[in-house]
Amino acid sequence: MKITVAIPIYNAERHLNVTLDSLINQTMDSSEFEVICVNDVSTDNSAAVVESYMKNHNNIKLINRTENSGGPMLPRNDAINAAKGEYILFLDNDDFIGEETLERFYKNAVENNSDVIFGKYVGVNGRKVPRSMFKFGNLPKAEIVEHNLVFSLAPHKMFNVDFIRKYGIQFNEKAVVGEDQLFVMQCYINAKVITVLTDYEYYYVVKRGHENLSFKYFPAENFYYSFNNIMTTIKESDLSPLYKTELSAAFLKRFYETSKLRRYLLTNKLTAEQKKDWLNETKKFIDNHVNDELINLLPSLFHYFVLIAQENDLQKLLMVHKQMDKVSPNQVTRVENGWIYANFKYSRKYLAYDSEYPVNHLNTSDVFVDDIVLDNTHFEISGQFYQSLLINMNVKNELILVHRSSGIEKRFKNNLLNKSGQFSFKVDYRDFVVDEKSVGPWDVFIEGIIDGYTKRRRLGQARNNDLKIKQHEEIHEAKGFIDKITHSNKEKEAGPKKEIIIDPVRSFGKKYTVRAYFTKDHDNLSFDVKMTK
Incomplete structure (x- = not known):
């Protein structure tokens, strides 16, 4: 068996047929790949939809979980454990792939002895997808930092099954946020060969209405679980010291750009008490993983945030953030070693400071x-x-x-x-x-x-x-x-x-x-x- 396609399923009755149709229409012969659908105790007719396909396609299989796991992590692990293919491709139950995807992936994976392989994403219904790693053309052996792979940490990729079993890499059930990032980063770090393909539209990521669900609060400790583990994985890896630093900086840049952290702390989404909890966990994260060298490798946009978070001063963080929008040339005190520094002052009974922070990002x-x-x-x-x-x-x-x-x-x-x-x-x-x-x-x-x-x-x-x-x-x-x-x-x-x-x-x-x-x-x-x- 060449490939196992793993699909975690939960209440996907309305669009599951599009996903499965993209698989039964593959140019790869159906005898060469299997489709494992893992039903996470759906409350609709998702299982029945899969069973209807199974009648005419004997390479489609269904695993029915007896207890809802609350996310795609454990269903994906079930598929890893059951996989008979040399490679496993993770496909979400509302996405679909190009007709030649499996054939092209397998051909290139075998030619390059790839541990990880993925191809150009296409956003559907206005869905935003990562693009920067595809500007280099086909990359038989991509580099994590040089080719911006840290900005593609979704699991919509194909992995060598022996490789992930050898390193014991699975989706962590304790990771309520960023579980896919943790899994993919562990694979990136241990992989000998990562292949990126841009010569075909491989994976279609679909935007659905449920992506606009209202905000759901969870403790900051849960939020940081994956990201603490990612930084620890980098630190304890066999990568060269300089590459560890570069990779840590690249991931931190992605983390501060794309995670919900700054939105939670700098907007009204959380109460004051919740923000204190989040800032406390942020300080722990920075103290454990972010030294001065890494801070200097980050864009100036994040410097004040990281430095004030280290002080664990919520009021100062909010005030400096507000002042950032009004920085003028008169506040610029010096330019040194590539950084434009501006002075930030505030003096009231219960909050006073006189500090310098880089403001390169504000210089137009x-x-x-x-x-x-x-x-x-x-x-x-x-x-x-x-x-x-x-x-x-x-x-x-x-x-x-x-x-x-x-x-x-x-x-x-x-x-x-x-x-x-x-x-x-x-x-x-x-x-x-x-x-x-x-x-x-x-x-x-x-x-x-x-x-x-x-x-x-x-x-x-x-x-x-x-x-x-x-x-x-x-x-x-x-x-x-x-x-x-x-x-x-x-x-x-x-x-x-x-x-x-x-x-x-x-x-x-x-x-x-x-x-x-x-x-x-x-x-x-x-x-x-x-x-x-």
């Missing part, structure tokens, strides 16, 4: 291009680069050309304007047109730099209404130019257009053309380099 920027001028040997770009929190700081601006295919960067630091927020650069084409490796598009950026803090913006989209691309008049008759600028009134009225070709540019004995243009999709400035004979 605008870039505006005043002029773009080209001649036979140089181009000139001038404009303004404004950063909302750094108007009182001495920010150094650099022009950066990035070769689109190789990622090679050429930096120009000779800003002709010393005023903070303004820039003017004059660049010789031969500074980036060097050899055959220079051929292809170069995209143009401006980057502001101050004590390790950098903010980069693409150039071209925001510019003077009349600005396109200009040429110096002294080269208006040069061979190979389009958009020739003459002294005729007619052509002056027409104005500059969206591209200009400079021909030739001589570098190390070879000839090149340089085309300055605005990109079609985003209207940003680029230079396209081509060799000429």
Whole structure:
């Protein structure tokens, strides 16, 4: 048996047929996979729906639990224990898979000796699904951190059965929140090979009405059970020390971004007493698992939250959170080692503090291009680069050309304007047109730099209404130019257009053309380099 498909079922009568239909229509022969449906004491006709399919499909099986487990954890474990396949795929009872999913999964899993394999998700009815791990194309051997796998911790994947049995990995019945994350992270950490496929729409995740059920309270200790275990699993694993740190930071970033924690503590969902309970458990979690090194690897958005949670001061947390929305440049005290620090003050009878916290996430920027001028040997770009929190700081601006295919960067630091927020650069084409490796598009950026803090913006989209691309008049008759600028009134009225070709540019004995243009999709400035004979 190649694959076991495990489906935990609870009151799924209305949509279970869609799930099962996607399985009976698989391109893989039905003799090569089994479907184990685990009925968690449904109160509707879910079991009858499965039984109706069993009459015509002998690879579909039904396990009826005698006691409701309260979640999908134990039904999935039942399927693991009963599985006869080499691999097990977990499928929710209201989702479905593409017709070629099992065949493609198995083929790639065998070829790559995969312990874990999953493919591109598709959201149905407005369901949001993770995407960042699929932007890299097919990954026969994916990396957890490098390929953003921590943002795909749902169990909608296929696992090698011998692998999960060898490591004794099962769904933890004590985990009322994040039980799937705990299971998948344990698999990620122990897996020799994780395969990610993007060449087909493999798994369809369906949004149902029950996802909008009202808020249900449970103690913070229960909430943290899975996440404490995940951090402990990372800490006690055989991973290298540096990778443990990187993985811990990546998971914490996901945890603070996507979990309900901040919504519970920073909104009115909980009472004051409940918030105290949650903040107390949060302090324990941070004290046990989050050191200064990890805090510095988190985005600044979470720094104040973590630091004040360590103090276990609910009122200060709520007040600083409120003040965050109103941070001004006048509050910025320093920029150091890549962090913008702002001062937060408050003084009342029962709450007073004077603290600094990073506010990088609040620093917005605008870039505006005043002029773009080209001649036979140089181009000139001038404009303004404004950063909302750094108007009182001495920010150094650099022009950066990035070769689109190789990622090679050429930096120009000779800003002709010393005023903070303004820039003017004059660049010789031969500074980036060097050899055959220079051929292809170069995209143009401006980057502001101050004590390790950098903010980069693409150039071209925001510019003077009349600005396109200009040429110096002294080269208006040069061979190979389009958009020739003459002294005729007619052509002056027409104005500059969206591209200009400079021909030739001589570098190390070879000839090149340089085309300055605005990109079609985003209207940003680029230079396209081509060799000429």
